[in-house]
Structures are given as structure tokens and as C-alpha cells.
Amino acid sequence: MVVRLDQPGAMINRNIYGHFAEHLGRLIYDGLWVGEGSTIPNTRGLRNDVVAALRELRVPVLRWPGGCFADEYHWRDGIGPRDKRPRRPNASWGGVDPNAFGTHEFMELCELLGADAYINGNVGSGTPQEMMEWIEYLTSDADSDLANLRRQNGRNKPWRVPYFAVGNETWGCGGNMRPEYYADVYRQYATFIKNHSGNRIQKLASGSHDSNYHWTEVLMSQAAKQMDGLSLHYYTLPTGDWGKKGSATRFGEEEWHSTLVRTLRMEEFIQKHAAIMDKYDPQKRVALMVDEWGTWYDKEAGRDLGALYQQNTLRDAVVTGINLNIFHKYAERVRMANIAQMVNVLQAVVLTDKEKMVLTPTYHVFRMYRVHQGATMVPIDLVAPDYKLGQASVPSLSVSASRDGAGRLHLSVVNLDPTRPAEVSTTFSGGVIRTVSGEVLTASAMNAMNTFEQPNSVRPASFTNYKLEGARIIVTVPAKAVVVLELS
Ligand code: AHR
Numbered sequence: 001m002v003v004r005l006d007q008p009g010a011m012i013n014r015n016i017y018g019h020f021a022e023h024l025g026r027l028i029y030d031g032l033w034v035g036e037g038s039t040i041p042n043t044r045g046l047r048n049d050v051v052a053a054l055r056e057l058r059v060p061v062l063r064w065p066g067g068c069f070a071d072e073y074h075w076r077d078g079i080g081p082r083d084k085r086p087r088r089p090n091a092s093w094g095g096v097d098p099n100a101f102g103t104h105e106f107m108e109l110c111e112l113l114g115a116d117a118y119i120n121g122n123v124g125s126g127t128p129q130e131m132m133e134w135i136e137y138l139t140s141d142a143d144s145d146l147a148n149l150r151r152q153n154g155r156n157k158p159w160r161v162p163y164f165a166v167g168n169e170t171w172g173c174g175g176n177m178r179p180e181y182y183a184d185v186y187r188q189y190a191t192f193i194k195n196h197s198g199n200r201i202q203k204l205a206s207g208s209h210d211s212n213y214h215w216t217e218v219l220m221s222q223a224a225k226q227m228d229g230l231s232l233h234y235y236t237l238p239t240g241d242w243g244k245k246g247s248a249t250r251f252g253e254e255e256w257h258s259t260l261v262r263t264l265r266m267e268e269f270i271q272k273h274a275a276i277m278d279k280y281d282p283q284k285r286v287a288l289m290v291d292e293w294g295t296w297y298d299k300e301a302g303r304d305l306g307a308l309y310q311q312n313t314l315r316d317a318v319v320t321g322i323n324l325n326i327f328h329k330y331a332e333r334v335r336m337a338n339i340a341q342m343v344n345v346l347q348a349v350v351l352t353d354k355e356k357m358v359l360t361p362t363y364h365v366f367r368m369y370r371v372h373q374g375a376t377m378v379p380i381d382l383v384a385p386d387y388k389l390g391q392a393s394v395p396s397l398s399v400s401a402s403r404d405g406a407g408r409l410h411l412s413v414v415n416l417d418p419t420r421p422a423e424v425s426t427t428f429s430g431g432v433i434r435t436v437s438g439e440v441l442t443a444s445a446m447n448a449m450n451t452f453e454q455p456n457s458v459r460p461a462s463f464t465n466y467k468l469e470g471a472r473i474i475v476t477v478p479a480k481a482v483v484v485l486e487l488s
Contacts, residue, residue, distance in 0.1 A: 001380055001381070001382045001383075001384075001399060001424055001425065001426045001427075002380065002381040002382075002426075002427050002428070002429055003378060003380050003401050003409070003411065003426060003427070003428045003429070003431075004378060004379045004380065004381065004429050004430070005378060005403070005409070005428050005429060005430040005431035006429050006430025006431075007378075007379050007429075007430075008376045008377070008378060008403065009331065009332075009376065009377035009378065009379055010331040010332040010376070010377055011331065011374065011375070011376055011377070012327075012328050012331045012372050012373065012374065012375050012376070012377050012402055013287075013331065013334075013335040013336065013374070014058075014060035014061075014373040014374045015060050015061045015116075015289075015335060015336035015337070016324070016327045016328070016331070016334065016335070016336065016337045016373075017057070017058070017059070017060055017324075017337075017366065017369070017370065017372075017373050018059070018060055018061040018062065018063065018118070018291070018336055018337055018338040018339075019054075019059050019061070019062050019063070019115075019338055019339055019341070019342040019349075020062070020063040020064075020067070020291065020292060020338040020339065020340050020341045020342060021062055021063070021064050021065075021341060021342045021343070022064070022065060022066040022067035022068075022069050022070075022093075022340075022341055022345065023065050023066065023067075023069045023073070023090060023093070023097055023101075024066070024067060024069060024090075024092070024093045024307055024308060024341065024345050025093065025305075025306030025307035025308050025309055025344055025345050026305065026306035026309065026343075026344040026345075026352070027306075027341055027342065027343050027344050027345045027348075028101045029098070029100070029101065030306070030344065030352060030354075031047075031050065031342070031343030031344040031345075031350070031352050032046060032047060032050060032051075032101070032109060032342075032343055033045055033046060033047070033100060033101040033105060034046075034047050035100060039355070040354070040355050043112065044105075044108060045100070045101075045105065046105070046108065046109055046112060047352075047357075049357045050343060050350055050352065050357060051109070051112050051113065053349075053350055053357065053359060053363070054113055054342070054349070054350065055112075055113060055114065056367055057349065057363070057366045057367055057370060058114070058370050058373060059113045059114070059115040060115060060116060060373065061115055061116040061117075061118050061163065061336065061338070062106075062109070062110055062113065062115045062116070062117065062118060062338075062342070063118040063119075063120060063163075063165075063291055063338045064106050064117075064118070064119060064120065065106070065119075065120065066092070066120055066168055067092070067120070067168055067292075067340075067341075068092040068093070068168065068169065068172075068173035068174070069090065069092050069093065070120040070121065070122055070165075070167070070168045070174070071122050071123060071124030071125055071126070071167060071168055071170075071173065071174040071175065072090075072091050072092060072122070072124065072125050073122055074122065074125075074126065074130065075102070075103055075122075075130070075134045075137070076130075077099045077102070078099045078101070078102020078103055078105075079102055079103055079104065079137075079149070079150075079153050080153055082098075082099075082100050085098065085099035085100065085102070086099060087099065092173060093307045093308075094307055095307075103134075103137070103138065104153060104154065104155060106119075107138070107155075107159045116160075116162050116163065117159065117160070117161050117162070117163070118162075118163035118164075118165070118204075118291075118336075118338070119134075119138075119161060119163070119164050119165070120164075120165040120167075120168050121134065121164060121165060121166055121167065121189070121193075122167070123166055123167030123170060123174060123175060123185060123189060123206075124167060124170070124173070124174045124175040128188060128189050128191075128192040129192070131166075131189055131192060131193065132192040132193070132194065133146055135161070135164065135193060135194060135196070135201070136194070136196060137149065137150050138150070138158065138159050138161050139158045139159060139160070139161055139195075139196045139197060139199040139201075140158055140196035140197055141157070141158045141196070141197035141198075142196070142197065158196065158197050158199065159199075160199055161199060161201060162199075162200065162201065162202055163201070163202050163204060163229070163336075164193055164201045164202070164203060164204065165203075165204040165205070165206065165229075165231070165291075166185075166186050166189040166190055166193070166203065166204070166205060166206060167182070167185075167186075167189075167206045168206055169206060169209070169233065170182045170185070170206040171206075171208070171209070171212070171215060172209075174206060179214060179215045179217075179218035179219060180218055180222070182206065182219070183218055183219055183222035183223045184222070186205045186206070186219070186223050186226065186227070187222075187223050187226050190203045190205075190223075190226045190227065191226075202228035202229060202287075203226065203227055203228050203229075204227065204228065204229040204230070204231060204289060204291075205219055205223060205226075205227045205229070205230050205231070206231060207219065207230040207231035207232050207233075207273075207288075207289075208230075208231075208232055208233075208273060209232065209233040209234060210233075210234055210269060211268075211269060211272070213272055213273065213276060216230065216232075216273045216276045216277065217276050220276055220277055220279070220280040220281065220286070221280055224277075224280050224281055224286055227286055228285075228286060228287065229286060229287040229288070229289045229335070229336065230277070230286055230287070230288060230289065231288075231289045231290070231291045231292075232269065232270070232273055232288055232289070232290050232291075233290075233291070233292040233293070234265070234266055234269055234290065234292075234293055235292070235293065235294060235295070235296040235340070235346075236259060236262045236263045236266075236293075236294065236295045236296065236319055237262060237295075237296055237297075238251065238255040238258055238259040238262070238295075238297070239255070239258065240258070240262060244298065245296055245297050245298045246258075246259070246297055246298060247297060247298055247300065248295075248297035248298075248300060248310040248311045248312070248313065249300065249311045249313060249447050249449060250447070251315070251446070251447060253389060253418060253446070254389065254390075256315055256418055256446050257387070257389040257390075257392060257394070258392070259295070259315060259319065260318065260319070260322065260387075260394050260416050261392055261394055263319045263322050263323060264322060264326075264394055264395075264398075266290075266293070266322075266323055266326050267326045267329070267330075270288065270290070270326065270327075270330050270333075270334060271330070273288060274288055274330060274333045274334075277333065278333075284332055284333055287333065287334070287335035287336060288330075288333045288334050288335070289334075289335065289336035289337065289338075290327065290334060290336070290337040290338070291336060291337065291338040292338060292340045293323060293337060293338070293339060293340060294319075294323075294339050294340045294341075294346050294347030294362075295310075295315075295316055295319055295346065295347045296308075296310075296346055296347075297310045305344070305353065306344055306345070307345070308341075308345045308346050309344055309345065309351075310346060310347075310348075311351075311360075311449050311451075312347060312348065312351070312360035312361055312362050312449060312450075313361060313446070313447045313448060313449045313458075314361050314441075314442065314443050314445070314446060314447065314448045314449075314458055314480060315446055315447065316347055316360065316361055316362045317361035317362060317364065317365045317441055317458070317482055318414055318416060318480060318482060319347070319362075320339075320347075320361075320362045320365040320366065320369075320482075321365050321369070321398060321412060321414035321482040322398045322414055322416070323337075324365070324369050324372070324400070324412070325398045325399060325400035325412060325414065326398075328372060328377050328400045328402065329377070329400065331377050339362070339366075347362055348360060348362070349362050349363035349366055350363060351452075353452050356452045358450045358451065358452055358455045359450060359455070359459075360449075360450060361441065361448075361449070361450065361458045364441050364458065364459060364460050365441060365482050367460070368412075368439050368441065368460055368482065368484040369412060369484060371402075371404060371408075371410040371484065371486065372400070372402045372410055372412070374404075374405070375402035375403055375404040375405070375410065376402055376403050376404075377400075377401070377402050378401040378402055378403055378409065379401075380399050380400070380401055382395075382397060382399055384396050384397040384422070384424075387416050387417040387420075394416055395416070396415065396416055396417045396420070396422060397413060397414065397415060397416065397422055397424070397477075398413075398414040398416065399411070399412065399413050399414070400412045407488065408486055408487070408488050409428075409431075409433070409486070409487040409488065410484065410485070410486055410487075411426075411484070411485045411487060412482070412483070412484050412485075413475065413477050413482075413483045413484075413485075414481070414482050414483075415477040415478065415479055415480060415481050415482075415483075416480075417479055417480070418446050418479055418480040419479050420479055421476055421477060421478050421479050422476070422477045423474060423475075423476050424474070424475045424476075424477060425472060425473075425474050426472065426473045426474075426475060427471055427472050428471070432471065433468070433471075433473060433487045433488070434468075434488065435487065435488050436466055436468065436473060436485055436486070436487050437462075437463075437485070437486050438462070438463040438466075438483060438484055438485035438486060439460040439461065439462060439463050439483070439484055440460065440461055440462075440463040440465075440477075440478065440481055440482070440483045441458065441459070441460045441461075441481060441482045441483075442478045442479075442480060442481035442482070443457065443458045443480075446480060463483055463485065465477075465478075466485070473487075
């Protein structure tokens with residue numbers, strides 16, 4: 001491996017470390033919000049344990065309220081006295097939403113986390129007027145009825161809302177639109193996203209998924225001028241089959257391997273969508289925002305812990321490292337990514353069960369990788385053997401490096417091979433390395449996980465398996481592991 005310190009790349013936007021919180025399963029209710037009267041310690045209804053854990057990750061941006069739910073959400077349901085708010089069926093994910101968690105609670109959560117707000121507006125069942133008024137309610141400091149209503153509801157100062165999206169998956173649950181139709185709808189709605197009182201909103205369009213390149217082509221050719229960002233959704237399914245996705249916890253090497261093959265497809269999708277964007281926006285003004293990504297498994301038998309609840313293993317940690325390394329590589333165009341989802345849903349960083357909380361292997365990778373936030377990407381030349389299984393093969397290593405504002409170099413190495421450690425000989429062009437420290441996340445089993453009974457089975461340990469040999473470092477990365485090193 002040659003780390004090209006003499007060829008610094010783009011800045012890794014912190015928002016690549018973004019999160020997503022939808023009204024789905026037990027994410028909002030139980031996972032984040034327990035209410036002021038709860039015996040679970042909370043700050044104005046938001047659970048203290050979860051907020052404290054998330055603060056450690058330095059969450060830069062949080063997307064809400066969906067997902068599919070966004071296109072059925074009417075913001076006025078979630079303001080004013082909580083006991084007067086309507087209870088509405090959650091048509092996308094089941095159950096009834098009490099609307100106890102609404103605009104004020106979300107913005108308070110963002111403030112507690114120190115995260116920017118990314119609000120996803122309702123196109124599917126909403127109107128431009130409803131969207132326009134929500135933005136005024138949130139961000140206006142004027143003496144207008146809506147700003148005064150916000151004051152009456154307890155918030156005097158307007159909030160800062162830097163990101164606002166026009167619908168979600170408008171090719172599917174957001175309205176089953178054709179791209180040509182949505183491009184016009186987007187232009188119409190985006191016109192009514194106004195900046196109030198110094199707030200500057202970046203307008204985001206609902207983008208494509210997987211290899212649907214036609215969607216990106218049409219949106220970029222018809223509406224690029226009106227947008228600051230275009231989204232992309234891609235989920236990793238071990239089997240690739242939505243009817244039988246694969247288990248979160250019971251899998252052998254075949255599904256370990258196929259999951260990694262499918263994870264690596266993220267690079268191909270980003271490359272091809274970005275190439276289309278380059279045609280219409282060579283200056284890269286419009287960001288590609290991978291605002292839904294992560295693993296999606298079959299529901300496990302046993303106690304029902306909510307819609308799309310899934311456990312998380314060492315495999316998810318490896319998937320996380322690979323995806324973050326890919327986002328770094330395309331940092332010039334990929335300027336936001338939001339893992340789906342934050343708590344208790346899909347590839348969550350935190351799981352809860354009543355008063356208990358557990359940090360997943362995915363959480364630990366986000367914590368280890370936070371050093372890359374806002375740092376300058378440093379390219380790497382790598383020659384590594386493939387990790388083969390049957391006819392399929394993947395590179396055995398996924399790597400990434402960045403240099404932070406203080407000049408420290410951070411190097412992430414993921415070993416995809418579940419049985420063979422990797423001895424990585426590393427040199428540095430344009431710099432000399434004298435000190436090394438780091439952490440490793442690994443376990444003896446591919447499906448090692450943290451449970452409410454055993455919450456610390458998978459956790460980072462200090463990493464010492466390296467040798468400094470003149471201008472070279474030899475790093476021995478264990479099988480199925482994520483290593484993050486700090487070098488100076
Ligand atoms: O993250 C779960 C769902 O996946 C979201 O609501 C939707 O946008 C996507 O299909």
C-alpha cells in the first residue's frame with residue numbers, strides 16, 4: 001500500500017457520517033422518545049442514554065421524518081400541546097402515530113446532538129403550500145402568524161434548517177411518479193422553498209436507487225439548476241432477493257461473501273450516477289447524497305421488537321467500513337450519506353429494549369471513523385489479493401486515508417477475508433511517519449454481536465500489531481476486522 005500524502009484529494013464532508021430517523025417501528029417512540037413522564041431518564045422526553053451514545057459519534061446531520069413516512073406526514077399534526085395532537089395511522093409501517101414527537105421535538109434532538117437538521121418534505125400527499133408554510137414556521141423571525149404560532153408553542157427564535165428535500169423515493173412509495181413528471185413537480189415545489197431571516201436552505205431532489213440511471217439522467221437534465229443535492233438509495237441484501245433477503249445473525253461464509261459482493265456495488269452505482277451528473281454539472285455544484293444505505297435482512301423469528309428491527313453483527317461492521325471508504329473516495333461528489341437507520345431499525349447504531357441500550361458493531365465503526373469527518377482525503381495505491389469464494393471474488397482489503405486539520409494522518413483498513421489475516425506493507429509518498437496508534441474491531445465469529453445480555457462482545461480494542469521499519473510500516477490486520485490507525 002502506498003499512501004499518497006503528496007496528492008491530497010477532496011475534503012471528506014462530515015455529512016457523509018449522517019443518520020436517518022423515520023417514524024418506523026421503535027425508532028422514534030422507545031428508541032429516541034420516551035416522553036417526559038417516563039421512568040427512563042430523559043431530557044424533555046428524549047432518552048439520555050441514547051442521546052449520550054449518539055453524541056459520541058458527532059452526528060453531523062439527521063434526516064427526518066422519513067423515508068416513505070415523509071410523504072404521508074402533515075407537520076401541523078406534530079405541533080402544539082401534545083395531549084391535543086391527533087393520533088394517525090402510520091400507513092407505511094403500521095401502528096398509530098401519537099404525534100408526540102414532531103417538529104419541536106426533532107429540532108430539540110438535533111440541538112442535543114449538535115446535528116444539522118435535514119427535513120424531508122411531503123410531496124406524495126402534501127402541497128407546495130404546506131411545505132412552504134412548514135419552512136416559514138421553522139425558520140422565520142418575522143412578525144407573521146406562522147412564526148408567532150411557533151413562539152406560542154414555546155420556541156421564540158427561529159431554527160436553522162440547512163437541508164430540505166422534496167419528497168422521498170418519488171419513483172415508489174412517494175408517489176410512483178415517472179422521472180419526467182417528478183422533475184416538473186420538483187421544480188414547482190422547489191420554487192416555494194424560501195429562505196427566511198438569514199436561513200439558507202439547500203434544496204434536495206428525490207433521486208434514484210441502485211442502477212436506475214435513467215432517473216438521474218432525467219432529473220439532472222431537467223432540474224439540476226433548481227437543486228443543490230440529488231439523493232441515491234442503495235440497500236445491501238445478502239441474497240439480493242427482496243423476497244428472501246437473508247438472516248441478520250444466522251449465516252455462513254457464503255452469505256458473508258455475497259453480502260460483501262453486494263456492498264461493494266455501492267462504488268459502481270456512485271461512479272455511474274456521478275458520471276451522469278458530471279455531464280450536466282461538471283463543476284460538481286450538485287451533491288450526490290446517499291441518504292439511505294445499509295444492510296436489510298429478513299425479520300427474525302422470536303419476540304417482536306418492531307417493524308424492520310434487526311440485529312447487527314461483525315459483518316455489519318465490515319459493511320460499514322467498506323461503505324465509508326467508498327464515500328471518502330468519491331468525496332468530491334458524495335457530500336452526504338445517511339445510514340438507515342439510527343436506532344432499532346435496519347442497520348442501527350443503537351438498539352434499545354425498554355430501559356436497556358446496546359451499541360452495535362456498526363456504532364463502533366462510526367465512532368472509530370469519526371476522525372475522518374471534515375479531513376482531507378489522501379489517495380492510496382493498493383495491491384491486495386482477492387478474497388474468493390466459488391466463482392465470486394472481492395478485493396480482500398478496503399482502505400481509506402485522510403489528513404485532519406492538525407496534520408494527523410488517519411488510515412482505515414478493512415479485512416474482508418474471514419479466515420486470513422493480512423500483512424500490509426505500507427509506505428508513504430511525500431511524508432515520514434514516526435508514530436502509530438490505533439484501534440481494531442474484530443471477534444472470533446463472523447456473526448458475533450452485542451446483545452442486551454452481553455452488550456460488549458464486539459467492541460474496539462487498542463491495536464498494536466504493527467512494526468515500523470524505516471520508511472515502512474508493516475500492519476497485520478486480523479481476519480474479518482476493521483482497523484483505524486492514527487499516524488504522525
Ligand atoms: O428505510 C426504510 C425505507 O426504505 C424508507 O422508508 C424508504 O425510503 C426506503 O424504501
